Amino acid sequence: MWKADSWLEAQYGEAVRAHEAAMRTQSPEERRNGLIRALRESLGEFAPNPDFEPTLLERVPCDGYIRERVELSATPGLSFAAYVLIPDGADGPVPGVLALHGHGYGSREIVGLKPDGSPDTGKPTAHRHFALQLVHRGLAVIAPDVVGFGERRLDADLRGNPDAPNSCYRLATQLMMLGKTLTGLRVAEARHALDYLLKRPEVRGRKVGAMGFSGGALIAGAAAALDGRIAAAVLTGFPNTFKDSIFAVHHCIDNYTPGLLLHAELPELIALAAPRPLFLEAGERDPIFPREGFLKAAEAVRRAYERYGVPDRLAVDLFPGAHEVGGRKAYDWLREALLAD
Numbered sequence: 001m002w003k004a005d006s007w008l009e010a011q012y013g014e015a016v017r018a019h020e021a022a023m024r025t026q027s028p029e030e031r032r033n034g035l036i037r038a039l040r041e042s043l044g045e046f047a048p049n050p051d052f053e054p055t056l057l058e059r060v061p062c063d064g065y066i067r068e069r070v071e072l073s074a075t076p077g078l079s080f081a082a083y084v085l086i087p088d089g090a091d092g093p094v095p096g097v098l099a100l101h102g103h104g105y106g107s108r109e110i111v112g113l114k115p116d117g118s119p120d121t122g123k124p125t126a127h128r129h130f131a132l133q134l135v136h137r138g139l140a141v142i143a144p145d146v147v148g149f150g151e152r153r154l155d156a157d158l159r160g161n162p163d164a165p166n167s168c169y170r171l172a173t174q175l176m177m178l179g180k181t182l183t184g185l186r187v188a189e190a191r192h193a194l195d196y197l198l199k200r201p202e203v204r205g206r207k208v209g210a211m212g213f214s215g216g217a218l219i220a221g222a223a224a225a226l227d228g229r230i231a232a233a234v235l236t237g238f239p240n241t242f243k244d245s246i247f248a249v250h251h252c253i254d255n256y257t258p259g260l261l262l263h264a265e266l267p268e269l270i271a272l273a274a275p276r277p278l279f280l281e282a283g284e285r286d287p288i289f290p291r292e293g294f295l296k297a298a299e300a301v302r303r304a305y306e307r308y309g310v311p312d313r314l315a316v317d318l319f320p321g322a323h324e325v326g327g328r329k330a331y332d333w334l335r336e337a338l339l340a341d
Contacts (some may be wrong), residue, residue, distance in 0.1 A: 012243060015261050019268065028307065035272060038263040039225055043184030044175070046075045054196060057081065064088050065135045067111065072144070074192035075185070080152065082144035082193050083111045085135040086202050093204035095338035096197045098223070098230070099131040099143040100190060102214030102237065103166060103252065106150025107131075107143040110213075115150065126237075126324035127213055133327055134211065137335045140203050144193040146186055146216065147171065148254070168254040182254050187222045194229060207338050213237050213325050214289075215254060225272035232337035233273055234330045236281035237289060237323055239301075242266045244293025251288060267300035274301075275308040277337040279330050283321030294318065 023031055052073035060067045066086045073079040087094065101107055105115040110131040114120045120129070131143045145152050147167075154167040172182040194210075197203055209232040212220030217238030224233040242265055246255045260269075270280075280301065282294040298316045305314040315333055319326035 012247070012261070016265060018262070019264055032272065035264055035269065036225060039222065039260070039269065039272070042181070042257050042260045042263070043187060043222065044180035046180070046185060046188040048192075049073045049076045052079065070196070072189075072192060072196055074189040078147075080145050080147065080189055081107070082142050082196070083107050083131070084197070084200070085111065085131060085141040085143070086200075087135050087138050087140065090138065090140075090202060093202055094138055094140050095207040095209065095335075096140040096142065096200070096203040097131075097134050097334065097338075098190060098194050098197065098208065098210040098220070099134060099141050100210070100212035100216030100219045101127055101143065101146060101149070102212070102216045103168075104149060106152065107145045108150065110143055111141075126322075128325040128327060130211065130213065130325050130327060130331075133331045134334070137331055139209075139335060139338065140197070140200065142193050142197040144189060146219070147189065148182065166252075168252050172253045172256075176258060181257055183218060183222060183257055186219045186254075187226070190219050190223050191227055194223070194227065198229065207231055209233060209334050209338050211236070211330070211334060214323065215252070218255065221270050221273070224276070224278075225269060230273075230276070232277040232279075232334060234279040234281065234334050235270065236325050236327075236330060237283070237286060239270055239280040239282060239297045240266060240289045240293035241296050244296065245289045248293075249288050249290070265300075267297040268304070270297065271301045271304035274304050275310045275313060277313045277315075278305075279315045279317070279333050279337075281317045281319065281326050281330050283324055283326060284318050285321065286323045288323055291318065 055071040057069040068084040071079050101110045109127045112120050112129045112132045131141045134141050148171050149166050157164040157167045175182050210220040210230045211234040214237040217235040221235050224230045280298050284291050305311050317329045
């Protein structure tokens with residue numbers, strides 16, 4: 001056949017059969033450790049930057065919380081800003097949350113600000129200002145600017161189009177040529193933001209969560225798999241299968257990690273968070289991470305949590321909505337999960 005449709009389908013089937021064979025022949029612990037190692041290798045390594053001193057850029061009293069902006073660096077030659085939201089009147093250290101935005105104009109989109117940094121008092125975007133929802137529930141939040149969005153778009157893209165929505169394509173393709181990945185860089189920066197959050201006196205050690213929307217959930221899910229300090233996670237607008245989402249619908253290149261499907265389908269990677277508490281959320285009309293794929297993923301993750309003997313630590317919400325944050329259960333769930341002894 002001249003066209004490759006059936007050939008690609010066969011390639012996918014061969015990969016899935018290899019996953020199933022590995023699960024039959026390896027112990028659960030061997031399988032888990034192998035997947036964590038494969039995920040780390042697939043994402044690529046980034047040298048740390050231990051000598052960089054965090055810099056406070058601003059401190060603003062807000063309604064019920066303090067908003068700071070700090071400059072951090074996870075790898076030499078590259079720094080990034082992050083908003084830190086601290087609830088007023090916290091009686092001692094409080095749980096912290098790493099909040100990760102998806103495609104849009106950056107961390108300002110989840111902390112209640114417009115692209116220029118002024119207050120956003122209008123109807124929120126699909127991100128629903130979710131970092132504010134968390135700080136208003138008494139959680140300390142760090143929201144880093146994800147590279148490629150907002151103020152972190154590349155000059156090379158802005159020269160051609162001042163309104164370029166992001167720099168994902170240029171970043172992803174050039175990093176792949178260097179044997180690295182854009183997701184790997186984003187995860188490295190997210191984990192460094194977590195390092196900083198855990199050093200804050202307002203944050204109670206070992207009780208830190210993560211919440212990500214869309215591409216931010218990709219980062220949060222990978223970070224949770226690699227970093228045991230994340231005690232609970234909420235993934236929204238992302239949980240699915242590769243086959244039903246990025247193989248079936250046109251997606252940004254930042255969703256593709258070379259070679260990753262040789263090791264596992266997406267639900268098994270998401271389940272690497274087990275046995276820690278995990279919340280999966282999706283809009284039932286999401287056109288790019290469709291309902292059917294979400295339900296398949298949720299069922300596969302549920303089986304993984306049952307194998308660990310902790311099915312009660314997995315929560316799932318398919319809410320009436322599209323590609324957006326729901327939050328009708330997730331915010332309170334995360335707070336309760338982090339406050340639990």
